Amino acid sequence: MVRLTQILVASVAFTAASAVPLQHQKRIAQTIADSTTKWVAACTKAGGKDQCGTLSQAAFQTLLAAGKNCDQQDAADNMMDLSKKLNSQEMITLTQIFAQQPRNAPDSLQVPYCQTAPKNAELNGLFHCQFASSDFTKFSGDQTGNLPLGVSAVNPPGSCPAKNSPVPDGQQLTDLVTSPGTPAAAATATATADASASTATAAAGSGGAAPAGSKPFTLQNGKDAQALNKKFQSLTDSSPCTTGDQACLGADFAQCVGGKFVKTPCGSGTKCAALPLVNSAGTSITCSTDEQTTQRIAATGATGGVTGA
DSSP states (O other), X not given: OHHHHHHHHHHHHHHHHHHGGGGGOOOBOOOGGGXXXXXXXXXXXXXXXXHHHHHHHHHHGGGSTTOOTTHHHHHHHHHHHHHHHTTOHHHHHHHHHHTTSOOOBSSSEEOOOXXXXXXXXXGTTOOOOOBTTSEEEEEOTTSSOXXXXXXXXXXXXXXXXXXXXXXXXXXXXXHHOSSOOOOHHHHHHHHHHHHHGGGOHHHHTOOBOOOTTOOTTHHHHHHHHHHHHHHHTTOXXXXXXXXXXXXXXXXXXXXEETTEEEEEOOOTTOEEEEEEOSSSSXXXXXXXOHHHHHHHHHTTTBOSTTTTO
16 A cells, blocks of 8 residues: 555656646747738738738748747848838838737747847837747747847846737737837937947037927937947947947947957848937937938938048
């Protein structure tokens, strides 16, 4: 009897221990095609024709568990290219929200974040939310994307700029929010600009007047971007930095990790630059073409080119 009891106890203990890992095996999924439904409608209204469906299908497939860390952002970049080409603010906003839609989680662990800067400045500082039943203590994958690019902490866990909490399992952000929120990089970039103001007074003090109809912060955003671009020219790979800082080192985007800059090359035809935000105060550090950088800064009324020189 004693031996039978011991066997039963051991069996129960083994069963309980074996069951523990199973709580992390829950698959969190969604109807991925719903993620771009509103974008397709806006695209069709704007005259995108066949391109709408083609880009939509390529985009929502990146939400599958098999997608790579930056596939969703790359798809959002393609959507943004067409949105700007068609001059549709509705498409631009919906693209920014799509970039933050949670991805399917095959094991209920958090899905890692992309570690490469987007091609379009409108996507800078945006990253996907997590579904609500995710295990917020763990990430799947090789643990290289446990924080969004340029972000020191996600608070609360599972949130994103568009929503200050995780997304209920299976739901679409486009059904929950109408605004993409404030990009996480905006606060970082603005703080960097303020810190560098004393060493770049001449650049930040460039002349110019904000264009008619511009917002109160428009001109200052342009000057702050110039100050940052001026400062970046003096940085080297060995320049001291504070973890979480963003900068441009030559043509590369750089993020400070453990007191040292780690560089990420920009895509073909682009290079790193500080750009003024359009709809809010601040700047963003991203990959851009020379033409886009020049135009964005000039549009604020700031004179003196990219660096204010």
